[in-house]
Amino acid sequence: MDELDSAIVRELQQDARQTNRALAHKLGVAPSTCLERVRLLHQRGVIRGYHADIDPGALNRRVEAFVSVELRPPSRRAIEGFKAAMFALPEVLAVYVVAGEQDFLVHVSVPDLDALHSFLIDRLTERREVASFRSQIIYDSARKHVSDPL
Amino acid sequence: MDELDSAIVRELQQDARQTNRALAHKLGVAPSTCLERVRLLHQRGVIRGYHADIDPGALNRRVEAFVSVELRPPSRRAIEGFKAAMFALPEVLAVYVVAGEQDFLVHVSVPDLDALHSFLIDRLTERREVASFRSQIIYDSARKHVSDPL
DNA sequence: CAGGAGTCCGAACACTATTCGGCGTCCGGC
DNA sequence: GCCGGACGCCGAATAGTGTTCGGACTCCTG
Numbered sequence: 001m002d003e004l005d006s007a008i009v010r011e012l013q014q015d016a017r018q019t020n021r022a023l024a025h026k027l028g029v030a031p032s033t034c035l036e037r038v039r040l041l042h043q044r045g046v047i048r049g050y051h052a053d054i055d056p057g058a059l060n061r062r063v064e065a066f067v068s069v070e071l072r073p074p075s076r077r078a079i080e081g082f083k084a085a086m087f088a089l090p091e092v093l094a095v096y097v098v099a100g101e102q103d104f105l106v107h108v109s110v111p112d113l114d115a116l117h118s119f120l121i122d123r124l125t126e127r128r129e130v131a132s133f134r135s136q137i138i139y140d141s142a143r144k145h146v147s148d149p150l
Numbered sequence: 151m152d153e154l155d156s157a158i159v160r161e162l163q164q165d166a167r168q169t170n171r172a173l174a175h176k177l178g179v180a181p182s183t184c185l186e187r188v189r190l191l192h193q194r195g196v197i198r199g200y201h202a203d204i205d206p207g208a209l210n211r212r213v214e215a216f217v218s219v220e221l222r223p224p225s226r227r228a229i230e231g232f233k234a235a236m237f238a239l240p241e242v243l244a245v246y247v248v249a250g251e252q253d254f255l256v257h258v259s260v261p262d263l264d265a266l267h268s269f270l271i272d273r274l275t276e277r278r279e280v281a282s283f284r285s286q287i288i289y290d291s292a293r294k295h296v297s298d299p300l
Numbered sequence: 301c302a303g304g305a306g307t308c309c310g311a312a313c314a315c316t317a318t319t320c321g322g323c324g325t326c327c328g329g330c
Numbered sequence: 331g332c333c334g335g336a337c338g339c340c341g342a343a344t345a346g347t348g349t350t351c352g353g354a355c356t357c358c359t360g
Contacts, residue, residue: 146206
């Protein structure tokens with residue numbers, strides 16, 4: 001994980017589809033060298049994959065929210081089960097098991113507020129292990145990539 | 151945005167680096183057709199980019215957390231300023247402006263708990279507009295891609 | 301100083317992206 | 331019902347790309 005690896009990671013986080021030649025040229029190395037580095041980063045698990053970033057609005061998901069959930073018995077069984085159940089739902093983008101007052105943070109994306117309400121009362125209230133929940137609608141968001149310097 | 155477009159989006163979310171030929175073959179269309187569709191999806195803003203998924207641990211970020219922040223005057227000025235300031239920090243992965251008791255949800259990733267503590271007392275407590283904050287360490291997480299069916 | 305491991309390089313080859321003219325299909329107008 | 335235009339799909343051709351591999355170089359070690 002030297003400077004070259006970091007530079008490759010940085011570049012591929014910004015544009016994963018640039019050609020290997022372009023990448024090599026930017027970093028000042030031969031394409032074959034660059035390719036080998038990328039392959040090794042893959043093999044070591046540093047690069048986990050390449051994904052297209054899709055506009056949720058284009059797929060009719062204009063409302064996003066975080067739902068904090070407190071589980072009744074915060075046991076392993078309940079947590080694992082709830083996590084799997086949430087993850088299987090199409091409205092769910094991400095599930096976080098967290099420390100604190102709540103046990104879960106569920107990131108959901110739905111077409112509109114009605115759909116959010118439906119999700120809450122049909123998918124959450126229905127589950128008995130849910131002791132309480134609180135939803136926070138996302139007004140605005142900005143995401144980044146991880147940068148190497150601490 | 152027909153069935154073919156949806157299939158392309160679905161495929162490219164899973165693997166953005168598969169060759170156009172492979173993609174075309176999976177979907178049962180000619181490579182040239184597939185390429186044209188992908189270009190249009192780009193042009194329409196449906197596909198916003200392609201990004202490599204990097205293991206945070208490999209970049210020495212083994213601790214992640216959500217920090218909920220309440221701003222003193224929840225004014226536009228304060229919100230915009232705080233959002234920009236947070237986004238500029240290397241520890242910050244994402245910033246969410248949310249509705250509810252707290253005004254912000256900041257997703258951070260740091261090397262260890264000490265670094266998290268430093269972040270909280272050096273970067274948050276320092277800011278005068280921060281009325282209060284609460285941090286939730288992430289024990290476990292799972293992310294997905296948006297799927298077309300509602 | 302010799303040996304060895306590791307890394308980088310450049311040329312060769314197979315494969316791929318990309319372009320473009322033509323074909324088929326659908327649809328509205330006459 | 332027939333014509334004409336628009337649109338989308340296709341396949342061949344070309345330019346560019348990924349990938350492999352042997353050799354050269356550097357750096358460390360004994």
